[in-house]
Amino acid sequence: MRKNITLYTIVMIIMLSVTISIFSLYNLRKTGIKSAIHNAQSISEVVKSGLTAHMINGNMQDVDTFINSASNIKNVEQLWLVRSKFVNEQFASSHLKNPPRDDFDKKALATGKMQYKIEEEITSTTVRVTIPYNAVAEKGIDCLKCHQVEQGTTLGAVSIVLDISTIKEIGIESIYVITVLILTTIILFILVSRRLISPYLRLFDKFKININQATHGRFKGIVPPSGLSAEMIHITEDYNNLIQSFKDTAVDIDKKLQGFVGFKASNKNRNPLKDSKEIIDNLSNLYQFKKQIELDNTKEEIYDRLAEVLRNKFNLKNFSFVEIDMKKHKMTTMKQCGESLYCDETLKNNPEVCRAARTKSDVMSVQFHNTCPHFESDKLYYCFNVDITQSLYLIINCVCDTQEELEELKEKTVFIKSYLKESVPSIEVKLLMNALQESAFTDGLTGLYNRKFLEEYTKKMLPQVKRDGTNIALLMLDMDHFKAVNDEYGHDIGDKVLKELARILNETVRESDIIIRYGGEEFMILLMGVNSDEDALSVARKIGDKVRENEIDVYAGNKLKKTVSLGLSMYPEDSTSFETVIKNADIALYEAKNSGRDKVVRFKEEQVSSVDLF
Template identity: 65%
Template sequence: MRKNIILQFVVMVLILAIAITALSLYNLRHIGIKSAIHNAQAISEVVKSGLTSHMLNNNMHQVDTFIESVSNMNNVKNIWLVRGEPVDKQFGRVDKTKLPKDALDKSVLLTGKMAHKIEETFTTTSVRVTIPYNAVAVKNIDCLKCHDVDPGETLGAVSLELDISALKQIGIESIYIITLVVLFAIFIIIFLSKRILQPYIELFDKFSININNAVQGKFKRINIPTSGISKDMLNLTEEYNKLMVNFKDTSIDIEKKLHGFIGYQAGKEGNDPLNESKEIIDNLSNLYQFKKEIELDDSRDEIYQRLSQVFSNKFNLKAFNFIEIEMLKNKMTTVIQKGDFFCCSKTMKETPDLCRSARTKNDVVSMDFHNTCPYFEKKDLFYYCTNISISKNINLIINFVFEKKNELEKLKSQITFIKSYINEAAPSLEVKLLMKALQESAFTDGLTGLYNRKFLEEHTKKLIPHAKREELNIGVLMLDMDHFKAVNDEYGHDIGDKVLKELATILDETVRESDLVIRYGGEEFIVLLVGVKNENDALHVANKISKKVRENEIDVYAGAKLKKTVSIGLSMFPQDSSSFNSVIKNADIALYEAKSTGRDKVVRFKEEQVSSVDLF
């Protein structure tokens, strides 16, 4: 620090000295040139007066002697006369010794105005000046008496070359003096800095070191100098020490509380607690925004997608999988798959209860010298699995996969913040599960697990406009178990419920996934064949159902078997009616026709069936 201050002072003095020297040299040069031009004008006036006097006294033969005497004046290197063209014409002869020597002479004779130029080297400077001799008519000098010219016309010129090198020599000497002054000033600065500035420089160095240490999380006091600095600096140092103590205590306290708040372990000793706290606060802020967003999401899928985006965009994770495991049903569902590394999918699909993370409720991490999870199939990859319980029966397993070990280590350092996002998502996921279960309970039949009549009413509000827009056919099958009351009367309601469950299973297994099976009420069921090609395909499905029911044997008790049949009525939308409620009514009419004509049959709705029902 001390060297920097001294160097800055030295540079400042040098710059100042150079500036003063340059300014002095410029002024000396400028003044010298002006002075030379002024002297040249004075000398030219002397020469003009002399020439006039010689002319009036008819002594022109002594002009050269007069000019020679003038040239002996101090600083005059050379002087000569230039005769103008009007004089040569008047006297009829040309004096070659008085012809213009250069362009400057010619220019002055042509313009009638004084001109000058400067010629200089490093050590010498000369000023060349040419002054015109213009014809005038004044009291003492009347050129027009002797010369046949117009007033103001140029008769000739006086050219002089003056040496002003002495001024430059003075400037060079001033450079020497200024250099000595500068060197002396530098010596004084160095001496004073050691005596006066040294305590301040040392204190500044201590401030600098302590601030750098504070950035690294090391807060230390400064030992206050006993002498050499002002009272204000002593007070400043004391205030700084108080600030460091307060800052250390406060930042460490904030850091500990933030770590405790999110369950994050403190970093290594010497880390900057302020930066760590800032990082934690930034993450908490982002976490809060994330929580607010997922509370507005409509479904679990939206929450999973949002969580996936956080993993990809914030934590730069490239390969991970979200797996839901229903423990009671031993069922696995992949809800998110990012990347191509689902390396335990085979085991998870066949026997999800073997998942180590789901079974132990703990994180499962790749190890260097042994295989933590025996079901992870890729030995050259690394993994980190964590388990989150989102309901009593459903666990969410998040499986992170890496190609390099350093990527796994980076995840370990971030896992606390990652889990914070997962933990914030868990309650919302549970709420969505409960809402789904509640919705399913409102729209499903408690006995058979099929959709109920309420679901049919709500679902057709969307299905029918879609079918009309896409020009889809819908086959409506209305089914009724034949003589079902007799089952309840003879075997009891438990067997009756079993018969209905068997029928629900047959229906669910016979139709496509895109079709809907609904328990309409009691022993009545409706099957919606969505997108069926024509009524022949619908009749084929209906006959297939009738055959399976007819062939199905139901255990009742003590090895006894029971077989039942169904009657089915078929109506087509929109062929039979553009109103879906009318189509259901038509299917019911066809069902009545099937039951009234012998049961265990499939009847296609026809218009004449309507009048027979009314008459009955």
């Protein structure tokens, strides 16, 4: 900065000096030209008076001598006399013709006005002035007495060439003087600036450095250099007090914000201003996130929103959301982005071995040994554990390509966990809502859907089936002689038999099929999208075979075997009314039980009349 100020000042002095020099030279030149013209006019008056005297005295033969003597005047290079045609015609016998030498003379004679021009060369400057003589009739001089012309007629002119090179010499001398003055001024300025301005420039440099450091979180005071005025020292002290106050405030805010979010910075050279701003931004974004997830309908929507935060805010590319239910020994992948979850196959079969869920803590890659033995990849990982309920855990598995990427993720964990922490209550609410909904739509004994679920499900299912043009095979199933089980073994064994039947049905049909406990020992199975009734009959026979082969422990080593009867009806083949299809399957079931039990019967139209007659 000091160099810049000195340089700018020197440049300004030089520019000002050059400007003054140019202006002075211009004025000097202009003044010299005016002076030369004035001198020419004075000389011309002398010549005019001499010519008049010679004419009156009748010694015109001495005019040339007079003109030559006038030419010897200082700074006059040339002087000659020019006569107009009127004078030459009147005095034709005279030897003094003096015609115009050039167009410049002719112009002066023609216009009757003074003409001048400047001729400049490198070493000299001359002014050519041609001054006309006009006929006048005044007291003391009456040209009309001798010349037969009208008043105002141009009788002749005097052309004078004056040397004004001295003006240029004076200008050059001025340039020398100004140059010396400029150099002297610059030297004096440098000497003065070092003594007077230098302390202020050093103070300015310190201000600049300290302000730059303050923007990076390093607050320091300034020691004022010697040579400053009392006012500047007072200003420096005020600045130091301001910086100290700002430092105390910034550090205090930073510590409180860190304590609020549970963040501890490890870098000593950290910037508290930047960190505080980052924390405040995260808190603001976190508040907006919390308000949004409270309005989401399902936990899947919450997971989608959380995934967007990880992707867009924290720049994570590869991560998965996994729910692990320790109670049900079940692992469910809820969300997957990029390449991650290299322990998927292990967790599907044994979800309880997940280290993050088992230890209820985060798990990450460390050098020299594998933290989690079930992560089957050489890539780096970080697994967040989130306790949803006592037995349900949300595991977020993040995969990193480099150690630097993992370190960056570690620095963001506090803020990521803030989002996870805010998500837990909303996820838990959605789980409770699902549990309430499931309790309303499921059978408490077998865990299968109930009749209420069937009523709600068919409202959405049937329009979809009609649009897709698919078939539904409806099986009505009833356990044979179930009342005898309750009578002989008691209701506990009866409940056990129904649970076993539910287990067999779940294992036999597809996940897309729907199993409903219709009432008592009666069950309904919806086989979705079957190709034909033969396929449905095949599934029904398989169910009958598995039930027949299954042995149920009752007590004291006794085994119990049961059989089931099934009735089949097809939608929309048998009827476009789903209620009618249910009724038809029930009629077929009645036919199966009435014809000996332990069999599958396909509904036929003639069965309706036999049931009605019965």
